Amino acid sequence: MSSTSNEVLLAAIVELKEQVAKMAEALQSREDRRMYQANYYKKRKETKKKKAEDLANARLPNTRSSHFNGLRKTNVPVGKWVDKMKQFGREGRSVYNWITWLAWDWNQDVFVYNPLTRSGGYIHVYLGLSNDKPYRHKYCQRDVTGQLNVRTIKTKIQAETLAGALWWDYSFRTIGLVFNEVKNEEWFKQLDRSWEAVMRIALGQYGGYELGDQWTWEENQTDINKLARGYNKVRNYLEPTWRASLKGWFCKGEPFTPGKSS
Numbered sequence: 001m002s003s004t005s006n007e008v009l010l011a012a013i014v015e016l017k018e019q020v021a022k023m024a025e026a027l028q029s030r031e032d033r034r035m036y037q038a039n040y041y042k043k044r045k046e047t048k049k050k051k052a053e054d055l056a057n058a059r060l061p062n063t064r065s066s067h068f069n070g071l072r073k074t075n076v077p078v079g080k081w082v083d084k085m086k087q088f089g090r091e092g093r094s095v096y097n098w099i100t101w102l103a104w105d106w107n108q109d110v111f112v113y114n115p116l117t118r119s120g121g122y123i124h125v126y127l128g129l130s131n132d133k134p135y136r137h138k139y140c141q142r143d144v145t146g147q148l149n150v151r152t153i154k155t156k157i158q159a160e161t162l163a164g165a166l167w168w169d170y171s172f173r174t175i176g177l178v179f180n181e182v183k184n185e186e187w188f189k190q191l192d193r194s195w196e197a198v199m200r201i202a203l204g205q206y207g208g209y210e211l212g213d214q215w216t217w218e219e220n221q222t223d224i225n226k227l228a229r230g231y232n233k234v235r236n237y238l239e240p241t242w243r244a245s246l247k248g249w250f251c252k253g254e255p256f257t258p259g260k261s262s
Contacts (some may be wrong), residue, residue, distance in 0.1 A: 059112050065128050067115040068169035076110055078177045085178065086187065089206050093193040096244040099175070099202075100255050103248025106174050125166065139166070145242045146219070151235070153228040162231070163220040169244065170239075171202045179203065194237075201234045202241050209234065214248065 060075060067073075081102055088098045107116050113134045117124045122138035129135060142148065146165025148158055179199045182188040188195070200207035204219035211217055211233050221227040231238075248255060 011205050037086060056166070060110055062111045062113050062126060062134075064131070066125060067111075067173070068125070070164045071097055072173050072177070074177070076106070076174075076177065081174070081178050082181050085182065088189070088256075089191050089195075095192075095198045096240050097256055099198070099241055099244040100248040100251070102174055102178075103245040104251045104255055105248075106170075107249045108251075109254070116249050128154065141246070147239065147245065149244045151232070153224060153231050156224065159221075159224055163228075165219075167245070168219055170245070171204070172206060175199055175202050176206060179207075198237050198241055201237045 004006075058075075063070065063073070083087050084101055084105075085098050088094075088101070107114050111140055113154065115126045121140075122142045123141055124136040124138050125144070127135050127137050142161060143165060145167045146162045148161060150158065153159055153162065183196070197209065200209035201217055203209075204217065207217065209217040211230050215226075215230075217230050218227075221230060
């Protein structure tokens with residue numbers, strides 16, 4: 001074999017070794033990347049699981065069924081809600097600002113699973129757990145709040161929609177608990193009169209908001225003419241309350257916090 005042939009053969013062997021080395025390096029790099037990704041996703045899964053466990057430990061367990069049924073839970077953070085009301089009062093914020101914050105806290109920062117979620121144009125209401133996952137039923141916004149977008153109530157269906165809304169159960173379990181705590185406090189009485197008016201109206205039949213002589217606001221009033229007159233008197237308070245709650249329930253972050261416009 002000539003020296004030229006040997007040189008060509010050696011060059012080919014060297015080139016082949018280099019190619020093999022590159023292939024080995026690529027394979028090793030691919031394996032390293034696979035291991036890195038496997039470890040990354042494993043760690044992320046563990047972190048997510050720990051966060052879920054920490055969250056479950058830090059928050060209240062959800063009810064066995066809907067949060068709008070059964071006895072009113074009294075282990076919710078009423079003291080925290082009262083303190084936030086005091087803060088908002090000192091800062092000159094409105095009762096609607098507080099109702100927005102309250103709705104956010106109740107729906108997104110109290111229970112393990114949000115009592116309400118929203119997608120596809122519907123509000124999805126928590127009804128319990130199925131295979132350790134939240135089971136929900138979808139409602140249209142009107143059936144949750146009772147907001148009819150009318151100036152006056154004229155029909156039995158409108159009256160039934162208003163009276164049957166989940167909103168009244170929600171307000172009884174949140175606004176009602178706070179109102180019972182603060183209604184006789186001097187600092188509460190010194191707030192703008194709209195605070196008490198809005199809270200009483202939001203509580204419907206339990207609020208005792210006076211509309212006239214021996215006449216109080218009741219969302220379940222069966223006399224449609226009387227209901228219509230009452231609704232006309234409270235509508236300008238009630239509609240902003242509904243809007244504030246909707247905003248709070250589904251706000252992406254805590255409203256009215258430093259550095260966040262709300």
